[in-house]
Amino acid sequence: MASVVVLDNGGGLCKAGFGGDRDPVAVVPNCVARPSSSASSSSKKWLVADQLQSPDADLTSMSVRRPFDRGYLINPDLQKEVWDRVLRSSLRVDPARSPLSLLLVEPLFNPPSVQRATDEVVFEEMGFRSLCVADSPSLVHLYEASRRRKGNAQCSLVVDCGFSFTHAAPVLHNFTLNYGVRRLDLGGKALTNYLKELVSYRSINVMDETLLLDRAKEDLCFVSLDVPRDLNLARRSGKDNPFKCTYVLPDGVTHTKGYVKDIDEAKRFLSLLPDGTSNGTTSVVKEVPDEAERREDRKRVDLSKNEFTLTNERFLVPEMIFQPADLGMNQAGLAECIVRAVHSCHPHLHPVLFESIVLTGGSTLFPRFAERLEMELRPLISDDYQVKITTQEDPIKGVWRGGSLLASSPDFESMCITKAEYEEMGSARCRRRFFH
Structure with missing residues (x-):
C-alpha cells in the first residue's frame, strides 16, 4: 500500500504527517504573513507556515493572509502554497514523484464549489495518487x-x-x-479579535498584532466558573486583584516573541476559593537556578511602552x-x-x-x-x-490522530477515489463515495 499523508487542514493550524504515526510531523499556521509596514513589506518575503515558528521570526505588525475565511477554503492557490511548504520542508515528500495517497480532513458541509477546487489542487496540481475525505467529528x-x-x-x-x-x-x-x-x-479567531478590541480600547493599539495577541490569549485566558464574582474581584486594585497580569510585546531587539511578565502572578486565579478568597496555593514549577534567574530578569525589564495589563479580559474573552x-x-x-x-x-x-x-x-x-x-x-x-x-489528551492533535488511525486501517484504500477515477468521472460523482 502506498504511503498515506494525513492532513488535518484547519482554518488556523495545518496538521500534517503520515498514516500510522501517533503524532503529526508538522503543526503549523495555515497562513502566510509579512510585516505590514510599507517601508519593509516591499523588501521582506512572505513567511509561509513553519517559517512563522522560527525562533528569529519577528511577528510584530504582521499582515496575515489565510486560505480560509469563515470556515471555508476561499483561496486554493494560497492553500497550495502552504501545502507545498509543509510537504516539501516538513514531510520531505513530493506527491508528483512518488505514489502518495492523501487523507484530507475537510470542514462539515463543505460547498460543492470548494470541493471541486480542492480536488483540482490535490489531483491536477499536486499529483496525489488517491484521496479520501473525512470530517473531524467522525x-x-x-x-x-x-x-x-x-x-x-x-x-x-x-x-x-x-x-x-x-x-x-x-x-x-x-x-x-x-x-x-x-x-x-x-x-478561536473571533476570540482573538475580541481580545484585540478590548486591549486596544483599554490600553494600547494592538489591532495589527493578530499573531501576538493569539499567543497572549492562549497564555493568559481562562474560563470563569462565577462571572459576577470574578467581575467584582477584577475591580480591585493592585495585588488584591487576582486576575491582574502583564504581557510584554516583542521589541525586535532583545526578544522577538511576546511573553507573560510574571507567570506566578498570572496563575494566582488558580488558588481562588468559591467565596473569592485565596487558599494561598498555586502550582509552582520547579526550575533550575538559571531559568529562575532569567524569569526574575524578565520581571525587572522596564518596557512600559511595549506591554499591557490584563484583568477581566482574561475571562471575558472565553465567555x-x-x-x-x-x-x-x-x-x-x-x-x-x-x-x-x-x-x-x-x-x-x-x-x-x-x-x-x-x-x-x-x-x-x-x-x-x-x-x-x-x-x-x-x-x-x-x-x-x-x-x-x-x-482529549491533546485537543490540537486529536482529529489528526483519528485520521492516522483510519489511514492505517486495512479498508482505507477501498475508501479512496483514485486520480484515474477523478479524471474519468469528475469531482461531483467521485465525492458521493464520502457521503457528503
Missing part, C-alpha cells in the same frame, strides 16, 4: 473509541471548538449524523462561547447548542450522547472549560441523564 470519535476498552463506544457527541466555528456533532458508528449537527458561529448573547450576539451559547444537537437525534440516543461528550479543538484548552460546560449543561437536561465530558 475522526475524533474513531480515535476515542479505540482508546476505550470498555463501555459504550458506539456513539458520542463531539464538540469541536475550532478556528472559525464551534460544532456540536453526534456521531454514530463512525458516521457523523449531519442532520443533528449544530453550529455556533464563534471560534463569548458560553454566553454570546451577553455580548450582543444573536447566538445560543455552547450548552444550548449541545442540547439542540442531542434532541435532534432519536430519543434512545439522548442518555448515551450526554454521557459521551468529547471536547476537541484549541479553545477547549482554556483552564476550567469542561467544568464550566458541565455547570451550564446540568440545568438544561433531565435529572435522569448523567453528564460526562471528556477533553
